[in-house]
Amino acid sequence: MTDTNFSCACGSGRTYVECCEPFHLRKAIPSTAAALMRSRYCAYVYEKIDYLVETTLPAARTTDLWVTYKSTADSIQWIGLELKAASQGGPNDKTGKIEFQASYIQEGVRAIHHELSRFRRSGGQWYYVDGRMTDVLA
16 A cells, blocks of 8 residues: 555655645646656656556557466565656657666665667557666666
8 A cells, every 4th residue: 555645656746635636646747758658667666657658658568468467566665766867758759768767676786777768649548558677787
């Protein structure tokens, strides 16, 4: 169970109820690629696996995607998110790129996941397409 009175894990400075929870409950959809990226990070933290699958571009979904996302969520403790740069991804764009770093701990080792993610808007909704990543020890 998620404690919704604390700051949202995505780092927005707002509470979870005000920030990512409406997306996770499907009461709202992110209007930008950055908002989707933040909500997906938060979904990893709070293990909202169905949301991660649903916000992956349908053409990019694999048959084992749910299991892959669940395995990642189970094995990693996410501890911080920093958006580094964005290209397009606004409310009127069709595509966007977000560069971010997410700090985490896995098997007692602290590391940073650095990724340049691609997003596509289809039918008025943003989707994660894929990303180029590098993980480094912190």
